[in-house]
Amino acid sequence: MxxxxxxxxxxxxxxxxxxxxxxxxxxxxxxxxxxxxxxxxxxxxxxxxxxxxxxxxxxxxPVMGFLHRGVEKLAEEGTYHQFIPHTDRLDYVCAMYNNFAYCRAVEKLMNITVPDRAEYLRTIVAEVQRIIGHQFWLGTQALDIGAMTVFFYCFRDREILLDWFDELCGARLTTSWYRIGGVERDFTPSLFAKLKQFLDYFPSKIDEYVVFLEKNRIWLARTKGVAVISAEDAVNFGLSGPTLRGSGVDYDLRKAEPYSAYPKCEFSVPLGKNGDTYDRYWIRVMELYESVKIVKQCLEQIQDGPIMADVPSVTLPPKERVFTNLESMIQQFKLFSQGFDAPPGEIYCGTEAHKGELGFYIVSTGGGKPYRLKIRAPSFIHMGAFDHMSRGYMIADAITLFGTYDIVMGECDR
Amino acid sequence: MSLQQLSERVREHFAAGFVKAVEWRGDLAITVTRDTLHEVAQFLRDDPAMDFDYIVHVSSVDWPDDEERFEVVYEFYSIRKRHRIRLKTRVPESDCVVDSLTDLWKGADFMEREVYDMMGIRFRRHPDLRRILMPDDYTEGYPLRKDFPLRGKGWRDTFEFLDETTR
Structure with a gap:
C-alpha cells in the first residue's frame, strides 16, 4: 500500500x-x-x-446557570403585582411578552376577565414585541453566520419600534406595561398614528432583509440541512415555537388555546418541512408578515372602552386617580405592599411568546404571595436538545444552533 | 375527551396507585403514588385515547409541614388531541427519590435536573443527574426549599454589614 x-x-x-x-x-x-x-x-x-x-x-x-438570579425564589417573597418587573428581566429582549404571559397566568388564578379594549391593546403590543424579537433574532443570527448587512437593517427598524415603546411606557427594553387585569395606560393618538405609519413601511423592509439572505450562498450553505430535528424528536424534547414548527408540527398556542384578541384575528401559522435551520429562519420571517396582519386587524377592530378590569380587590386604580383621590391611593398602596388575597389552588398558563411556549405554573395557598412560582422558559428547554441536534455537525454549526433557538440566557437561567 | 373522562380513565387503570384528581380553573391535576408514577406516565403517553406526546414542564413544590414533604409535578400536553394534564406525586424528605421519565420524554432530562438542583429530589435511572443552574461544587443546599433563606446560606451569611448609624 x-x-x-x-x-x-x-x-x-x-x-x-x-x-x-x-x-x-x-x-x-x-x-x-x-x-x-x-x-x-x-x-x-x-x-x-x-x-x-x-x-x-x-x-x-451545555453548562448553564451563569445568569441564575433565583427569580423563582424572589417571586415567593413578593406580592403578585411586585413580580411584574422581575419578568422583564427574564427574556430582556422581549420584556412585553413576559409581562403578558405572567399577567395572563395571574388572571387565570384570580379568574379575571380582561375588557375588550385592553385585550386588543395587549395583542397589538405583543405582536409588536414579536416583530422586535424576530428582528433581533434575524439580525444576530445573520451576524453570527457571517452576513453583517442584515444586522444593520434589522436594528434600524427595531429602533423605530423601541422608540414607540419608549413613548408608550417610558422604557425601551424593560417595559412593565402590562398589569394584572389590563394594561397600565391607553395608547395616545400619536402612538396609533406612528404604528400605522410603521405598518405601511415595514412589509417592504422584510422583503429587503430576505433579499440579502435568500441568494447568499454562505447563508444557504450554513442553514440548509444544518441542525435537523425530526418532528417526533422535537415533540419528545418539548421544543416549542418556531423551533418546533420548523419540523412541521402544528402547535401554536395562539391557535390551540386562543387567548386575548387572537381568536378575532385571521392569521396563519407557517410550518416548515425539513426541520433544519433554514426552515426555522423561514418561519420567523413569515411570522413577521403575520404579525403585521394581526396588528392591522386589531387596529381596525379596536373599540373604545375600559382598559382595566373592574375588580377593585385585585386590579390597580387608574394612575391619575391615585394622585388626586385618597381612596385610590390607599388601594394602590395596599395592593402593592400586601397584595390581594388569592384563592388556594394551582394553575398553569402557557403563552406563545416568540421563542416558544412561555408558561407560568403558580401554586397559591391563599394570601398575597405565590407559594411557588415556576417559569417554563422555552430557552432552557431548547438547550436540552442541544446535544441531540449538534451531533455530527461541524464545530461552526454550534454557533448556528445557538442562533436558531433564539436563546436568551436571562430566560434560560432565570 | 373531557377532563372528567380523562381522570376516570386513569382511575380505572390504576385504581391502586390513584390518590386524587383535582379539577380547578380548567386544569386537571392527578396525584398518584410514587411507585406507579412511571407506569401512569407511560400509559398517558402510549394510550391512544390519552396520547400525551408533549412534555410541558417538570416542577416541584415544598410542603415542609407535611409528612410527605415534596411534591413533584409533571405537566403533559397532547398535540393531536389538544388536552392537558398535570401528574403529581409526593415523596418524603428521608427518601426523596422518584423514577425518572427521561426514557419516555427526552425533554425531561434537563427539566428533572433542574428539579434536582433546586429542590434536591433525586431521579432514579436519570442518565446525567448533576446540578444545572447552581455551580457543580455548590454544597449549601437546595435553594427553592422553604427552609433555604432568601439571602442564601454559607459564606454570604458571614458578611459584616456596615451599620449606617455608627458612621
Missing part, C-alpha cells in the same frame, strides 16, 4: 527498539473544547463543552 511505503521511508524502525514502530501512527483521540462563557455568539453567558473528532461534534454538554 502506498501509505505503508511512505511511512517506512519516513520512519525507519530501529532494530534495537522494535516498539518505536508504533510511534508514527496518527493519534485519533477526541479533543475537548470549551466554548464560552465569554463567547460573543452565545448570546449571553453560556458555556458548552464540545467533544470533537476533527472538526465534527461528537458530544456537547
Amino acid at each position: 502506498a501509505f505503508e511505503d511512505q511511512r517506512t521511508t519516513v520512519y525507519k524502525v530501529d532494530p534495537a527498539h522494535p516498539e518505536s514502530e508504533t510511534l508514527p501512527t496518527l493519534r485519533t483521540e477526541e479533543l475537548l473544547l470549551n466554548m464560552g462563557p465569554q463567547h460573543p455568539s452565545t448570546h449571553g453567558v453560556l458555556k458548552v463543552i464540545l467533544e470533537l473528532e476533527g472538526e465534527r461534534l461528537v458530544k456537547s454538554t
